[in-house]
Amino acid sequence: MKESCQKKTLISTPEAEILHCSCGIYHVALENMTLHLSPVQFRKVARVFKLALGMMTVQQKPKAPVARKLFVQSK
Ligand SMILES: [Zn+2]
Secondary structure, eight states: OOTTOOEEEEEEOSSOEEEEETTSOEEEEOSSOEEEEOHHHHHHHHHHHHHHHHHHHHHHTTHHHHHHHHHHHTO
């Protein structure tokens, strides 16, 4: 990273911060690590995370309502 790099905050939350550098690199700061990604890598990673999140939602959906129903019936 050059001295002249200027970082712009894209998003800042308690969990993570994403900065876009003037040289094009995206800095994804998580709790205990920082990812330095090129625009292409950033898009790929974002896409993969989104897909993984979708998979998790799909896997969790059928379980939750069943468990709640059983709990109510057992009262
Ligand atoms: Zn930079």
